[in-house]
Structures are given as structure tokens and as C-alpha cells.
Amino acid sequence: TFWLSSREHQHLRYNPLRDTWVLVSAHRMKRPWAGQVEKPPEEHTPRYDPRNPLCPGNTRANGEVNSDYDSTFLFENDFPALQPDAPDPGSDQHPLFQSKVARGVCKVMCFHPWSDVTLSLMKKQEVVKVIDKWAELIEELGTTYLWVQIFENKGAMMGCSNPHPHCQVWASNFLPNEPALSDRCQRAYYQKHGEPLLLQYAKQEAEKKERVVVETSDWLAVVPYWATWPYQTLLLPRRHVLRINDLTTEEREGLADIMKQLLTKYDNLFEISFPYSMGWHGAPTGPHLNKDNSHWQLHAHYYPPLLRSATVKKFMVGYEMLAQDQRDLTPEQAAEKLRNLPEEHYKTREN
Amino acid sequence: TFWLSSREHQHLRYNPLRDTWVLVSAHRMKRPWAGQVEKPPEEHTPRYDPRNPLCPGNTRANGEVNSDYDSTFLFENDFPALQPDAPDPGSDQHPLFQSKVARGVCKVMCFHPWSDVTLSLMKKQEVVKVIDKWAELIEELGTTYLWVQIFENKGAMMGCSNPHPHCQVWASNFLPNEPALSDRCQRAYYQKHGEPLLLQYAKQEAEKKERVVVETSDWLAVVPYWATWPYQTLLLPRRHVLRINDLTTEEREGLADIMKQLLTKYDNLFEISFPYSMGWHGAPTGPHLNKDNSHWQLHAHYYPPLLRSATVKKFMVGYEMLAQDQRDLTPEQAAEKLRNLPEEHYKTREN
Ligand SMILES: O=P(O)(O)O[C@H]1O[C@H](CO)[C@@H](O)[C@H](O)[C@H]1O
Ligand SMILES: O=P(O)(O)O[C@H]1O[C@H](CO)[C@@H](O)[C@H](O)[C@H]1O
Numbered sequence: 001t002f003w004l005s006s007r008e009h010q011h012l013r014y015n016p017l018r019d020t021w022v023l024v025s026a027h028r029m030k031r032p033w034a035g036q037v038e039k040p041p042e043e044h045t046p047r048y049d050p051r052n053p054l055c056p057g058n059t060r061a062n063g064e065v066n067s068d069y070d071s072t073f074l075f076e077n078d079f080p081a082l083q084p085d086a087p088d089p090g091s092d093q094h095p096l097f098q099s100k101v102a103r104g105v106c107k108v109m110c111f112h113p114w115s116d117v118t119l120s121l122m123k124k125q126e127v128v129k130v131i132d133k134w135a136e137l138i139e140e141l142g143t144t145y146l147w148v149q150i151f152e153n154k155g156a157m158m159g160c161s162n163p164h165p166h167c168q169v170w171a172s173n174f175l176p177n178e179p180a181l182s183d184r185c186q187r188a189y190y191q192k193h194g195e196p197l198l199l200q201y202a203k204q205e206a207e208k209k210e211r212v213v214v215e216t217s218d219w220l221a222v223v224p225y226w227a228t229w230p231y232q233t234l235l236l237p238r239r240h241v242l243r244i245n246d247l248t249t250e251e252r253e254g255l256a257d258i259m260k261q262l263l264t265k266y267d268n269l270f271e272i273s274f275p276y277s278m279g280w281h282g283a284p285t286g287p288h289l290n291k292d293n294s295h296w297q298l299h300a301h302y303y304p305p306l307l308r309s310a311t312v313k314k315f316m317v318g319y320e321m322l323a324q325d326q327r328d329l330t331p332e333q334a335a336e337k338l339r340n341l342p343e344e345h346y347k348t349r350e351n
Numbered sequence: 352t353f354w355l356s357s358r359e360h361q362h363l364r365y366n367p368l369r370d371t372w373v374l375v376s377a378h379r380m381k382r383p384w385a386g387q388v389e390k391p392p393e394e395h396t397p398r399y400d401p402r403n404p405l406c407p408g409n410t411r412a413n414g415e416v417n418s419d420y421d422s423t424f425l426f427e428n429d430f431p432a433l434q435p436d437a438p439d440p441g442s443d444q445h446p447l448f449q450s451k452v453a454r455g456v457c458k459v460m461c462f463h464p465w466s467d468v469t470l471s472l473m474k475k476q477e478v479v480k481v482i483d484k485w486a487e488l489i490e491e492l493g494t495t496y497l498w499v500q501i502f503e504n505k506g507a508m509m510g511c512s513n514p515h516p517h518c519q520v521w522a523s524n525f526l527p528n529e530p531a532l533s534d535r536c537q538r539a540y541y542q543k544h545g546e547p548l549l550l551q552y553a554k555q556e557a558e559k560k561e562r563v564v565v566e567t568s569d570w571l572a573v574v575p576y577w578a579t580w581p582y583q584t585l586l587l588p589r590r591h592v593l594r595i596n597d598l599t600t601e602e603r604e605g606l607a608d609i610m611k612q613l614l615t616k617y618d619n620l621f622e623i624s625f626p627y628s629m630g631w632h633g634a635p636t637g638p639h640l641n642k643d644n645s646h647w648q649l650h651a652h653y654y655p656p657l658l659r660s661a662t663v664k665k666f667m668v669g670y671e672m673l674a675q676d677q678r679d680l681t682p683e684q685a686a687e688k689l690r691n692l693p694e695e696h697y698k699t700r701e702n
Pocket of ligand 1: 314318511512
């Protein structure tokens with residue numbers, strides 16, 4: 001049947017969250033690779049580096065001194081892409097030269113005082129503190145801003161310029177492209193089917209099992225049916241939850257568990273600190289707080305770049321930029337590979 | 352006024368070809384860069400390498416022997432993402448698990464017998480031969496396929512695994528995401544304004560001048576108002592042209608000229624062989640050949656990754672993947688920089 005042959009034959013899959021298609025050509029994994037090889041991630045970051053602006057007690061580029069923090073640590077981005085006071089370009093514009101005001105804030109949040117840990121290696125209660133802080137940020141910035149984007153760029157390969165474990169929060173007075181698209185798609189699905197898209201999706205995946213990487217009683221991590229990046233995953237609660245600050249204490253504990261499990265699998269895949277960009281999407285905030293957002297379901301996207309090994313990534317270039325995303329192994333193959341990896345982190349196993 | 356301050360203050364700009372917005376935060380160029388540094392492109396590729404599968408007379412991975420070509424050379428991709436005979440998954444599917452048949456062909460086209468040249472360094476008449484071949488491919492593959500994507504990945508940074516000057520052609524029985532979106536946007540604009548979007552745009556830019564990089568009597572290369580990549584450009588004819596095979600002999604000569612000029616500027620920017628992905632978009636083919644495509648205008652997109660120097664690129668990661676593209680200098684600043692570069696290639700100047 002078709003599904004048996006999908007590992008051999010290319011086909012398209014539909015992404016209902018973005019209303020786009022991905023070209024799946026699994027047979028391409030057979031091609032030899034003579035292209036660019038990445039530097040493997042640095043495995044020996046010192047726990048404290050006096051020159052690292054993210055370490056406790058150190059001085060940053062703007063002269064500010066970090067507190068001697070022993071848990072999470074939040075500060076304003078010293079080079080913010082969004083500032084609260086930009087002027088308004090006005091609205092009388094040619095349809096081909098339209099601009100709009102952009103206002104917001106950019107913050108940085110360190111996960112831990114040590115530079116040589118990652119979320120996968122932190123203690124569960126330390127990860128819970130990160131989650132609590134994320135919830136606080138959505139709550140606080142969400143009173144003012146329409147969209148609060150929490151994201152983590154991990155690894156030099158993902159443009160991350162500092163090995164210290166941290167994430168960023170960019171809040172804005174506008175709904176950016178990606179959540180705007182996701183909002184439209186989830187709303188249309190809800191109107192047609194009477195149930196949130198991602199709630200139905202999670203139920204289906206929990207039954208089918210073939211794309212599940214890890215699951216707990218409250219959470220599910222899958223390689224989505226429509227994944228574009230080789231080992232992309234989607235992390236979501238099983239209950240209908242709009243925003244990260246709506247999670248119960250138990251759900252936050254459960255999230256810390258499943259994050260540690262998922263990120264340990266990632267690190268174990270090529271036995272390196274796995275690079276990725278990740279971020280949270282939940283119902284919009286600010287003026288949307290009083291609107292009906294029942295079509296939304298909280299979720300995180302993980303986009304890791306690696307394809308074949310610690311040093312060979314998937315290039316989203318030519319065809320992908322000009323035409324459409326294309327992937328070289330099926331989501332089911334990726335999920336199976338991740339699922340079968342050991343639950344213990346390769347670094348703690350060594351000891 | 353606003354435009355004077357746009358170099359200092361962030362704002363959003365609208366991309367009418369994709370119905371998306373880009374966040375322009377020019378002040379971010381001031382931030383120091385401590386992140387990943389790329390390997391600069393190899394400057395000494397041998398003219399002929401007996402192990403390079405793209406050189407004349409050499410044997411490829413599948414055992415086929417290249418002809419002793421002295422101009423362009425076309426062959427089937429040995430590891431095609433699209434094949435002509437994939438099975439149809441059928442249509443009775445859950446709305447969250449939709450797949451479609453994908454059929455097509457993938458070809459590779461060498462631009463020149465020598466490995467140590469690029470389009471910028473080739474003779475004008477040699478570039479015209481490449482353009483003629485592109486036109487032939489659109490004509491021939493366009494009788495069968497709905498979309499014929501011509502694209503070039505140049506440089507190891509862009510996932511290109513072979514330094515020999517070449518491009519790829521992927522033809523498919525489906526309209527990929529990017530041209531589908533562009534088709535929708537151009538059609539809606541045409542219906543509303545009675546003139547093709549890109550024809551109006553080219554006229555406006557030719558008058559305004561501030562985003563023009565190079566222009567000839569028939570062609571225009573601009574950093575588009577909505578550019579996301581730092582030195583992204585849009586290349587388009589001034590006349591209403593649907594597809595590359597509709598270009599007259601004079602227009603093909605003119606295209607060779609402007610391509611050489613634009614690519615010379617690119618190479619001169621950081622005095623390296625400038626990496627990029629580029630590709631052509633024109634009216635769809637196959638079943639669309641008999642339909643009204645007046646809303647379309649032929650154009651090429653150039654997406655170069657570099658931001659600050661030959662070794663520091665712009666990372667489209669976290670915020671860009673999860674929320675929205677963001678750029679660190681204004682399109683006007685980028686255009687001015689490119690415009691003011693010498694017209695002679697740094698490599699020929701050295702002699
Ligand atoms: O076919 P190539 O050049 O080996 O492969 C390159 O271009 C393709 C089309 O843009 C991409 O899908 C690949 O990720 C990239 O490495
Ligand atoms: O703010 P950082 O970490 O210096 O910068 C990094 O993340 C940003 C947000 O995803 C990107 O716009 C930059 O290109 C990237 O280098």
C-alpha cells in the first residue's frame with residue numbers, strides 16, 4: 001500500500017497550521033554528501049567565564065552588572081530589535097510601499113547560573129523555575145503587548161552567540177507573520193470542525209503512536225506529520241490550554257519532565273549538545289485577552305538543523321527558499337529513531 | 352520626517368508578493384558579533400579537477416560519463432527529489448493527515464566547462480547561452496509540468512556541494528508554496544489595480560532610484576522595499592514578460608549584461624565569490640499555458656546570506672522561524688552600498 005512505499009517514493013504532505021505543503025523525498029538520504037561540514041558544538045564550556053556577559057556578577061556591554069543570581073536571571077536585551085518608543089510612519093501610503101509602526105521590548109533570560117549546563121542536564125526543579133518564569137513573562141508582558149514570543153536559539157549553528165543557557169523574549173504591538181497564519185488556520189479549523197485543531201491532532205497522534213517521540217499523562221512530543229526540518233518536533237499538552245500561564249502546577253512539573261526527556265533524546269542522537277531553535281505559540285494577548293480564543297492550543301515548536309551527523313545539517317536553500325520545503329527522511333523514520341534512543345543522557349552515562 | 356528616522360527606528364514593511372511583513376531594525380547593526388564565523392569561500396578552485404563529477408569528460412556517481420562539453424551541459428540529477436513515477440496516495444484522508452502525489456524531474460545544468468569561473472566572470476556571450484538554455488528548459492519541461500523551478504545555490508554556505516558553476520531545475524506536477532502564494536498575491540493586485548503588481552513596482556522604483564542597484568534600458572535590479580536578507584535583490588524586465596522563454600534576443604543580451612553587473616557588485620562587496628541562492632519565478636506552465644496569466648511578471652530573486660563580512664552571515668533563526676523575518680540594515684542602506692561599488696570585478700582589477 002501507499003504507506004509502506006512512502007519511505008521509497010516522494011509525496012506531498014499538508015501542514016494544517018500553516019496551510020502549506022512539504023515535499024517528502026525519503027530516497028534522497030542515499031545521496032553522498034560532499035558539501036559544507038559544520039564545526040561540532042564546543043563540548044567543554046567552562047562553568048564560569050569572567051569574560052562571558054551572561055554569567056552571574058559579570059559586567060555586560062552597556063556597563064550593567066549582573067546580579068549574583070542562583071536560579072533564572074532576566075534582563076533587557078542590550079541590542080533590542082524592538083523598542084517601546086518608535087515613531088509611527090502614518091497610514092497614507094502607496095499599496096506597494098506600506099509600512100507600519102513596530103513597538104515592543106526584547107529581554108534575555110538565563111536559565112541557570114552555570115554556563116556548562118543545558119535544559120536536558122538541569123535538575124527537574126530548575127527547569128520548573130524556567131517554566132514559571134516563562135508563565136510570568138506571558139502574564140506581565142501580555143497585559144501590554146499583543147504577542148509575546150519566547151524563543152531559544154541553541155548552538156552556534158543556530159546563530160547563538162553565547163554558550164550560556166538562555167532564551168529570549170520579544171514582545172510586540174503587532175501579531176507577527178507566523179502566529180498570524182497559525183491563528184487563521186486554527187480559527188478556520190475550529191469553525192469547520194467544532195474542536196481545536198491541535199487538540200484533535202494530539203488525540204490522533206496519541207492513538208497512532210508512529211510519530212510519538214515521548215509522552216506523559218499530560219504532554220505529548222511528536223515529529224509532526226508535516227515536519228520540514230529532519231528532527232523537528234511539536235510539544236503540546238493533552239488538555240485544552242490557551243497560554244503557558246494557564247498551566248497548573250502539575251502540568252508544569254510534567255512539562256519539565258517531558259522537556260528533559262525530549263532534549264536528552266536530542267542530545268543522544270549524535271552525542272553532542274543538540275542545536276535547535278525553539279519557541280512557544282499560545283493564544284495572542286494584549287487586546288486579544290478579552291476575545292474568544294477557543295481555537296488556540298498552546299504548543300512549542302523545536303526546529304533542529306542537523307540531518308546526517310553532528311556536523312552535516314539540512315540546508316533550506318534554493319528550492320526551499322524559492323519553491324517549497326523538502327525533506328530527506330520521513331517524519332515516521334525520524335520519530336522512530338528518536339523514540340528508540342536511550343533515556344539516559346550520554347554525558348551522565350559516561351560517569 | 353519618518354523616512355529620515357527609519358535608519359534609526361524600527362518599523363514594519365509589507366511584502367505584497369507574499370502578503371507578509373518584515374521587521375526592520377537598522378539600529379541593530381551596532382551590536383557586537385561574538386557568534387559563529389563562516390569559512391570564507393575557497394578562492395583557488397582548479398579549472399579542471401579529475402575527481403569533480405561536474406567537469407567535462409568525468410564520470411559521475413552513477414557511472415555515466417559527461418560529454419566533453421565546451422558551453423553549457425545538462426543532465427539528470429543523480430539523486431532527484433522528484434521522480435516521474437511516484438504512486439498516488441489517494442484522496443480519502445483525515446483533514447489533519449493529508450498527502451498528495453508528487454511527480455517531476457530534477458536536472459543539473461553546468462554553466463561552463465571551467466570550474467574556476469562564475470557568471471560574473473564569464474563572457475557576456477557565454478551568459479547568453481545559459482539564458483537561452485533556461486528558456487529552452489521552461490519551454491520543454493513546461494509542456495508537461497505545472498511549475499519549472501530554475502535555481503542556483505552558490506557557495507558552500509548555501510549548501511552547494513560543488514564549486515563548479517551550475518544551477519538546478521526541478522519541475523513538478525504541483526504549484527509549490529512560494530509560487531502559489533505569489534500567484535495569489537499578483538492576481539489579487541491585478542484585479543484591484545488593473546495592472547500587474549511588479550510592472551507598477553518596477554516603474555515606481557525606476558523613478559524613486561533609492562533602492563536601485565543597477566539598471567539598463569530593459570532591466571532593473573533593486574533591493575526590494577520588503578527585502579528580508581541583508582543584500583537581497585529582485586531582478587526584473589521593464590516590459591511585461593510572463594516567462595523567460597518570452598524574452599527577445601535583445602532582452603536576453605540585456606539580461607546577460609545586468610546579471611554580470613549585479614553579480615560583480617555582489618563579488619566586490621566583500622571581495623569574495625559572493626554566496627547566494629537565486630531562482631526564477633514566471634507564470635505557471637503545463638495546464639496553465641492556456642489560461643490568462645496577465646497578472647504575472649517574470650522576475651528573479653537573489654537571496655545572499657552574508658551580513659557583515661565575508662564570514663559573518665545573517666541567521667534566520669529563533670524569532671524569524673517562530674515569528675517574523677527581521678533585518679538589521681534598511682533596504683536603502685543596502686542598495687546604496689551595492690550601487691556605489693566599482694563596476695569592475697575585483698579579480699580582473701588585480702591583474
Ligand atoms: O541538490 P543539492 O545541491 O545536493 O542540495 C542542496 O539543494 C537542495 C535544493 O535547494 C536542498 O534541498 C538541499 O538541502 C541542499 O543541500
Ligand atoms: O539576538 P541574537 O541572539 O544576538 O541574534 C540571533 O537571534 C535573532 C533572533 O532570532 C536573529 O535575528 C539573529 O540573526 C541571530 O543572530
